[in-house]
Amino acid sequence: MFGLNNDSCAIDIPDTYHTQGEYTKGIARWCPGCGDHSVLHAVQRLCAEKQLAPEKTVFVSGIGCSSRFPHYMNTYGFHGLHGRAFPVAEGVKFRRPDLDVFVVTGDGDCCSIGAGHWLHAIRYNMNLTVLLFDNAIYGMTKKQTSPTSPMGTISNTHPEGSVLPPVNPIQTTLGVSNVSFVAQTVDWVPSHLYATIKAAYEHQGFSFVKISMRCPKFMAEFSKKKVSERDSVQLLMHENGIQPDDATERMFTHHQPHDPTDINAARALAEDVEKTYLGLFYQNKNALRYDLYGAHNLGYSTEQKMAAIEKKLEAFAV
Amino acid sequence: MVYEIPMAEECLKFVPDPKKGKNMWVLGMLSYIYSRDLKTAEDQIASIFKKKSQAVIDSNLQLLNAGHEWAAENLDFQFEIPAMPTGKELVVMNGNEAFAFGTLAAGIEVCSMYPITPATSVSHMLAETFEKAGGLVHQAEDEIAAIGFAIGSSYSGKTALTVTSGPGLALKTEFIGLAIMAEVPLLIIDVQRGGPSTGMPTKIEQGDLLAVLYGAAGDAPKIVMAPSTIEECFQFVIVARQIAEAFRTPVFLLSDSNLATGVQPFERPKLKAEWMSAPIDQSPWNEDTKPYQWDEETGLSKRPIPGMKGGEYTLTGLTHTASGQVSYLPEVNQRSTAMRSRKIAAFSRTLKPPKVHGDEEGDLLLIGWGSTRGAIEEATDRARELGGKVSSVHLRFLSPLEPGLKDIFKRFKKVMTVEINYSDDVNAPLITEENRRYSQLAWILRARTLVDIDCFSNVHGQPLKPRNILERIKLELGN
Incomplete structure (x- = not known):
């Protein structure tokens, strides 16, 4: 590697080095200007920075625009059913602590058809990195109202405007017991997006990142408004939070000090729908983890297993 | 000859409501008629009611003895039926327990389920034993999650089991289609009950056969087995896991509440190491081999498992080529559907005519x-x-x-x-x-x-x- 001799070098040289390009596969078929492209890039960058072994990395998704994601990662992938990414990812992780598992889901996938699984996935708190691509519209099926569409959104199912207040994914996630990591970022600020996904990956538990996404095809005005209204954005600032770079701090001049260990403060911020808070809402590094339970009795030998079965059979012998 | 038995009056001597005492009284009577030692019944009463009060135990013992005494005084017949001689070691259990033992003997490490009568007790038995046998029961949030979790678990290495009954089977249908489409091995035990809808949860019916065979969108051919004895409940799980892995597909075991709760003796199985699933294969994947490199004769293909270097692919429920690439080309859908069907034909060639x-x-x-x-x-x-x-x-x-x-x-x-x-x-x-x-x-x-x-x-x-x-x-x- 690099012409260096492993034996004579003072620094640790890895046997293999993965470039960012090694994590890419095919050509992403999302629309031009879609936010999904920037998340894909950020995730590939993370994989390279963390030198994740492609064979030990699994991206699990549901159905929707965002759920095409695994097809563009040169790792293992599971592009399953609409709304069902969580149970599959949990099953993958349960007995395979050696795998890095990511969940890629959308606002329809997670907050509507898969909402039941979402709540329980938060409670299970398995070590999964969860990226919620929230563009507030159904894109793949061509512009129907999403559970996160702002009230009044004109769509093909509500041509006069949607009639219900939207689901607030941050608020919902923070309301579930055993929640351990909740953050929000946007697809159009690459450095903040990357810092947030990195912090989520580093968190040992169910790290939930809501990524506000642009959909130039079906939510063009809404996307433009989101990007341009910098004044409504508040950066969450704390030494234990996500550290924005100088450019991000200059872009968003409103800064909100917030201790991410304070769940009540986090919930209060989540309920404030007038503003968009970017950064780490909440983190609890000590929340109970179901994946540790799943892996606690791994690797028993055939002899051990047979002995346990024989012992149990004894109770049924006559 | 008809004997009138004053059951209610006799029980009223000991309990205010004869409905709550008759069973023990009758047990005592039958123990006399068939010359059975009361000691076993007394021990069982003490063990079953040990979490309740001593008064409950005493009252049950009283009724048992009273039934026995009444029979001795009032009946002029008694039988002695010797136990059937057997040189073999036997076990006695019900079908759900036998399924659980089969699961353990097959080396399956994950049973992902949601409680449903009459299937649930398979998981009880597993939960009691898995801790020391290296496995876990996952009680999922619903039937859909239960099978999704099992499929995820199978995908990442070891073939998993899910157990259910009619209403749960209906909910699992979409995932069953995915497992067939994406060729993920899986075991599905359906302990049938009366249907449709909630039907008769505790009653017997063989009503899920067509639902299992045809209850999925598109062409989703399946392997379906039905044990006919409790011993077969045990054996079929072991065989089914091997079929699921060799043919890279879900295998269904259809049982019913009669097998689930009925109890039969059978020869104590001699466990074999080769029944157990192998450790998860983590050897490098030959990069020239595609993730669905269907054999033209049999439709069979080898499956890359996460951790296998060079085998990286994205499993999808969309129509895909041998390389796992999504494609809606006419010939791709025709061929991939034919390959999944051919596996069933290949499997049928391994079967013998019934006796x-x-x-x-x-x-x-x-x-x-x-x-x-x-x-x-x-x-x-x-x-x-x-x-x-x-x-x-x-x-x-x-x-x-x-x-x-x-x-x-x-x-x-x-x-x-x-x-x-x-x-x-x-x-x-x-x-x-x-x-x-x-x-x-x-x-x-x-x-x-x-x-x-x-x-x-x-x-x-x-x-x-x-x-x-x-x-x-x-x-x-x-x-």
């Missing part, structure tokens, strides 16, 4: 599946003792069917399935030969063999009695 119980030819052939085997064979034997030319066949594989059925059917004047599911009575109003709805196996066999197969079935929610089958046999034979 005929009785003569190989005659006037009437009964066909059954699942838990009714004992009743059907007993009725067949009785009819043969009476001179009837009757035989029976019991099917273990419902999809694909065992070979040679048509040849067997041709040797009988009449062929009739005996099932616990619905069929129209030929004499019912409005029913004609054209619109009659047949019982479920009869539908399949008629379509498969073009033999005019009749059916005898009901949905009483009760196990079939040999007596009732015999009556029907007599009717068919015209005497």
Whole structure:
């Protein structure tokens, strides 16, 4: 590697080095200007920075625009059913602590058809990195109202405007017991997006990142408004939070000090729908983890297993 | 000879409500009639009610002894039935327990389930044993999550199990389609109950056969087995895991509440190391091999497992090429569908024709599946003792069917399935030969063999009695 001799070098040289390009596969078929492209890039960058072994990395998704994601990662992938990414990812992780598992889901996938699984996935708190691509519209099926569409959104199912207040994914996630990591970022600020996904990956538990996404095809005005209204954005600032770079701090001049260990403060911020808070809402590094339970009795030998079965059979012998 | 037994009055001497004491009193009486030692019953009472008060235990013991004493004083008969001599070591359990032991013996490490009667107790037994046998029960948030979790677990290495019953099966349908489409090995145990909808949760029915075979969108061919004894519940799990992995597909085991709660003795299984699943293969993948490199003859392909270097692919429920690439090209969908179907054909070539119980030819052939085997064979034997030319066949594989059925059917004047599911009575109003709805196996066999197969079935929610089958046999034979 690099012409260096492993034996004579003072620094640790890895046997293999993965470039960012090694994590890419095919050509992403999302629309031009879609936010999904920037998340894909950020995730590939993370994989390279963390030198994740492609064979030990699994991206699990549901159905929707965002759920095409695994097809563009040169790792293992599971592009399953609409709304069902969580149970599959949990099953993958349960007995395979050696795998890095990511969940890629959308606002329809997670907050509507898969909402039941979402709540329980938060409670299970398995070590999964969860990226919620929230563009507030159904894109793949061509512009129907999403559970996160702002009230009044004109769509093909509500041509006069949607009639219900939207689901607030941050608020919902923070309301579930055993929640351990909740953050929000946007697809159009690459450095903040990357810092947030990195912090989520580093968190040992169910790290939930809501990524506000642009959909130039079906939510063009809404996307433009989101990007341009910098004044409504508040950066969450704390030494234990996500550290924005100088450019991000200059872009968003409103800064909100917030201790991410304070769940009540986090919930209060989540309920404030007038503003968009970017950064780490909440983190609890000590929340109970179901994946540790799943892996606690791994690797028993055939002899051990047979002995346990024989012992149990004894109770049924006559 | 009829003996009147004043059960209520006798029980009232000890408890205010005889409904809450009769069972123990009768147990005492029967223990006298069949010369059984009361000690076993007394020990069981103490053990079962140990979490309740001493008063409860005392009251039950009192009733047991009172029943015994009453019988000794008032009955003029008593039997002594010696135990059947056996040189073999036996175990006694119900079908759900046998499924659990089969699961353990197969080396399966994950049972992902949601509670549903009458399937749940499979997971109870597993939960008690897994801790030291290196496995876990995952109680999921719903039926859909239960199978999704199992599929995720299978995908990442070891074939997992999910257990359910009719309503849960309906919810799992979309994931079943995915497992077939994406070729993920999986075990699905369906302990059937009365249906449709919530139906009769604790009663017997063989009503899920067609739902299992056809309850998925598109062409989703399946491997479906039905154990007919409790010992087979044990054995079939071990075989089913091997089939699931070799053929890279879900395998269904159809049971029913009769097998689930019925108890039978069978020879204590001698566990074998080769029954156990191998450790997860983590050797490098040959990068020239595609993730769905279907063999043209058999439809079989090797499966990359996460951790295998060079095998990285994205599993998808969308139509895909041998490389796992999404494609809607006409020839791709035609070929991939054909390859999944070919696996079933390849599997069917490994099966043998079923054995005929009785003569190989005659006037009437009964066909059954699942838990009714004992009743059907007993009725067949009785009819043969009476001179009837009757035989029976019991099917273990419902999809694909065992070979040679048509040849067997041709040797009988009449062929009739005996099932616990619905069929129209030929004499019912409005029913004609054209619109009659047949019982479920009869539908399949008629379509498969073009033999005019009749059916005898009901949905009483009760196990079939040999007596009732015999009556029907007599009717068919015209005497």
